[in-house]
Amino acid sequence: MKILQLTDTHLFADPAARLKGVDPRARLRAVVTHACAWHPEPALVLATGDLVHDETEAGYRLLRRELDRLGAPLRALPGNHDHPGRLARVFGAGAGAPWAGGRWRVLPLDGRVAGRDGGRWHRREARRLERLLAGWPARVHLLVATHHQPLPVGSPWIDAMGLAGGRNLLGRLALDGRARALVCGHVHQPFEARLAGIRILATPAVSVQFRPRTRDPRPEPGLPGYRWLRLGPDGAVETGIERVPPGAPLLRRIVSGGQSGVDRAALDVALALGLPAGGWCPAGRRAEDGPIPARYPLRETPSADYAQRTAWNVRDSDATLILHRGPLAGGTRLTRELAERHGRPCLCIDLAAVPDPAAVRRWLTAHGVGSLNVAGPRETQSPGIGAEAAAFLRRLLLDPDA
Structure with missing residues (x-):
């Protein structure tokens, strides 16, 4: 079973708008086109926050139209550059709901804090997690999705805006024993770590790329990216990052x-x-x-x-x-x-x-x-x-x- 994760699209309703010199619309379309060709018919598409930079409903409609090209169920969670209400109006009330496929459960968790760049492991989400864990069968495997990174990634500027209480979340998941991986965005760079048997996977942005392991934010002219995950019935997780080359179509x-x-x-x-x-x-x-x-x-x-x-x-x-x-x-x-x-x-x-x-x-x-x-x-x-x-x-x- 294959799942795709796209993150940090930073769309604008205005087609002429740019983010640090890049065209978010063009990058999103290139990424979706690449995914349609190389990873057709995924079981699920995860959009993990900072989706519409100007937080307009028109921006969310544009995002929904593009993601619908992938022909799969969608789950979308808000980041610090999102309006949760408008996201929910366009994607539906179930955008952040758990998803079940075979022996897997995919759980988007909302760590957004209104008016702040950083996130927090909220008590309300902790209570929600407890209810869900109690209701799921013992032999399922869990993939968790957040916007903010729960661990430092080695870039102090973005680590200051991570998920406060992220280690508490990871500790609870480790105690439960069913979580196999956690995917996140926010950092605009690739990162992988492992804690108590849980893989923590940060995915590059669809929009602007930042140089890894820098003290200050340093945008770099990197290619837009997204992540694929192949989830096995035994709990195995295969994953990779795709980088999408630019350029006009070769043929008309x-x-x-x-x-x-x-x-x-x-x-x-x-x-x-x-x-x-x-x-x-x-x-x-x-x-x-x-x-x-x-x-x-x-x-x-x-x-x-x-x-x-x-x-x-x-x-x-x-x-x-x-x-x-x-x-x-x-x-x-x-x-x-x-x-x-x-x-x-x-x-x-x-x-x-x-x-x-x-x-x-x-x-x-x-x-x-x-x-x-x-x-x-x-x-x-x-x-x-x-x-x-x-x-x-x-x-x-x-x-x-x-």
């Missing part, structure tokens, strides 16, 4: 025919990234595994013949990228022949040969490709080709260092 549009395998992988990746996607499909939305699902924005050709949609997708694109394994055959070979006939650039990439995404990027740039037709074998002809094609396309479109 992805075109494909909707068949199983490579075609559908291309459409899935495009839709996850927020790239326009489309193309022609046979009449009746014909595919080998039944009608192509309606979520794929394809137009039907007059004929149910695969060849017509193949020809029209080649014709209506700037270039064609064929992803395959081994010699071309059948409709995949026809795609290359049609590209030659229409005078369109065509590049064949054998996924079995460990291809270089950078070489494909250079080819796209050299030919000025904006609309790319992606084609290849169907899943029954080449089992597993869809997953391989999707992985390659994600590297091509999102990882400039690959």
